[in-house]
């Protein structure tokens with residue numbers, strides 16, 4: 519316990535990059551403070567993963583019911599306002615639950631906006647000074663907004679997650695995670711969706727032949743894709759909006775989602791007062807998540823690195839800092855395989871080495887035609903395939919799958935990739951049958 523400062527460790531931000539490690543750290547007797555300007559829990563529970571997956575579940579179910587037509591009787595469709603209400607009910611309890619988790623562990627939560635005064639002092643809401651031995655910047659990202667005329671007429675992902683009145687026509691700028699996941703939901707809920715692409719590439723971090731299958735499926739369901747859109751202007755047009763793009767072409771729409779990426783929350787943080795180095799990609803850290811200032815660290819989405827900006831990465835970094843600060847480790851951070859998935863319908867999930875990298879290394883890449891595998895036939899999944907990459911010694915080093923249950927299939931294979939199991943070790947492990955995990959493992 520520090521005698522010189524208010525806290526041993528002070529976190530700025532209360533998202534996954536903080537609370538997953540801050541609570542167990544406080545339980546070890548380290549004095550912990552957490553400053554949060556918004557809702558405790560940050561993006562993922564309140565306006566990210568949890569909120570999104572609650573809205574997506576009926577979408578996934580509706581797709582399944584469509585495939586089972588004839589066996590399942592009656593038409594199933596989504597009541598969007600009820601879906602929004604259900605989502606809200608589920609996520610409303612999360613900030614209080616996470617607050618209790620932190621406080622019961624002994625951490626103190628301070629509400630307000632934090633700004634560095636010096637490298638041991640943070641000022642909250644321009645009034646209260648809080649001091650700490652170590653400070654962790656875990657301020658996350660916020661939506662990027664297009665720098666064009668009328669940009670204020672667009673909306674961000676949080677607005678969409680709260681949109682009770684789904685417009686007839688909805689236009690999404692950007693074809694990354696948010697653009698594609700939200701297009702899937704809005705299309706299934708009955709909106710006429712257009713996606714305007716920056717280039718001609720959708721979901722650039724995923725295996726492109728699988729991305730093309732998702733794009734083709736969405737097109738067959740009525741989603742329009744406009745490539746190389748070069749969006750120039752938004753304007754109000756009665757109750758609607760006009761988007762000007764390319765060489766003066768126009769598109770009328772009822773609602774605009776600007777899904778052009780996310781940028782680090784580093785403004786008004788007083789970083790210039792302490793000299794922490796950063797750029798537009800985030801805060802620079804070393805292998806101990808330490809910035810160029812010895813006692814200041816950073817974790818989660820706000821860190822500048824090549825990792826996917828996803829909750830498991832923030833969680834792992836938070837747990838690492840907990841181990842470092844409590845003296846359980848002195849080692850640099852060693853990341854495990856970090857899986858990722860885009861929750862389209864079907865999903866695309868991946869972990870470890872990409873197919874393209876596997877090809878470059880001349881590794882063995884096997885293709886599993888899952889649509890014709892009995893477990894997926896049961897589910898009547900028309901789009902289902904996976905690729906597995908084995909290195910020259912027969913270790914599974916990467917997997918990517920497109921299917922409705924791709925996230926669970928990839929989750930099941932993570933131990934094999936992380937711990938470099940050979941085929942004999944894979945053969946030693948038998949799963950519960952019949953399950954999607956068994957099906958994935960069986961082919962590893």
Ligand SMILES: Cc1cc2nc3c(=O)[nH]c(=O)nc-3n(C[C@H](O)[C@H](O)[C@H](O)COP(=O)(O)OP(=O)(O)OC[C@H]3O[C@@H](n4cnc5c(N)ncnc54)[C@H](O)[C@@H]3O)c2cc1C
Nearest residue numbers: 531533534535555560561562566632657658818819828829
């Ligand atoms: C729409 C959407 C869907 C997503 N879906 C998924 C998904 O399905 N799976 C997945 O793994 N990831 C998903 N993500 C990403 C995931 O939400 C993030 O990777 C994760 O929340 C990062 O956690 P973090 O703690 O680094 O940042 P955040 O959760 O953003 O927390 C940062 C916190 O810092 C606070 N803060 C900022 N500046 C200050 C300041 N100066 N003073 C005080 N407090 C401050 C903010 O209010 C915020 O609460 C999604 C993201 C979005 C936007």
Ligand SMILES: NC(=O)c1ccc[n+]([C@@H]2O[C@H](COP(=O)([O-])OP(=O)(O)OC[C@H]3O[C@@H](n4cnc5c(N)ncnc54)[C@H](O)[C@@H]3O)[C@@H](O)[C@H]2O)c1
Nearest residue numbers: 692693694695696697715716777778779780827828859860
């Ligand atoms: N399933 C998940 O894990 C999940 C889901 C949602 C969000 N997220 C996280 O949130 C982050 C943000 O998501 P996102 O979809 O906003 O970002 P993204 O980086 O995935 O996609 C941004 C998209 O905007 C496009 N774009 C950029 N500038 C543009 C312009 N001027 N005109 C048209 N298009 C433009 C890009 O080409 C890209 O397609 C992701 O990186 C991810 O880490 C994760």
